[in-house]
Amino acid sequence: MISAGIDVGAKNIKIVLVRDNRIIAKDKVLSGFEAKENTNSLFEKILTDNGLKKEDISSITSTGSGRKAVDFATVSVTDVTAASKGVTTKFPSAKTVIDVGAEEGRGIRCDDKGKVVDFSINEKCAAGSGAFVEAMSRALEIPIEEFGPMSLQSDKEIPMNAQCAVFAESEVVSLLHAKTDKKDIAKAICDAIAARISSMVRKVGFEKDIAVIGGVAYNVGFLRSIRSNLESEVLVPEFPEFVTAYGAALITE
Helix, strand or coil, rough: CCCEEECCCCCEEEEEEEECCCCCCCCCCCCCCHHHHHHHHHEEEEEHHHCCHHHHHHEEEEEECCHHHHHCCEEEECCCHHHHHHHHHCCCCCCCCEECCCCCCEEEECCCCCCCEEEEEEECCCCHHHHHHHHHHHHHHCCHHHHHHCCCCCCCCCCCCCCCCCHHHHHHHEEEEEEEEHHHHHHHHHHHHHHHHHHHHCCCCCCEEEEEEHHHHHCCCHHHHHHHCCCCEEEEECCCCHHHHHHHHHHHC
């Protein structure tokens, strides 16, 4: 029995195929302006690449902000539900999920059985999301892949406004004009994002263990900042951006 999980996010569409709780295939593509068409194409591609037909898939679960675009899905669930399921399957000890994607961040508190107890979502501003990191890397004129590692070279504490991406970018420009080292600015940005996300997580009452998923989980600078802010170690899966799609597939497996 093979189940599919399709996570249609603001930036990327992720699909995983799961058998016996194990991911046997995964792929992603940019959502673009034609999410429905791009989802269909990616689903056909992942089946073809793995020598499968649609009839081989026992269930298809959609999730994410664009889940309604998956008109061939048999089930649809919220990304909060899917993220919780995916994380607690990979990490049974996890009680708190921090999910930071391209356009929003969320904090989720789970019970001993992996059920969602409470959650909070930051969706009013790009600050505290992957888009925020991308905007700041452009302002600093450094590749986004170097952003996190560069921030680890700094140990300075520089206050940064993470409540608004526009204000934060203005602050970055001001710091650059003041000849502030880019590594110190990168750390300040990671600290600011972590502070915003940590505040949101505290609202739902976080408990250990804590897992971090979403594309921003690749940012080692953010991970250092979130550990420091929450005064706790965090668990990070191998492919953090696919965990929500994985959880969606598990819903009906």
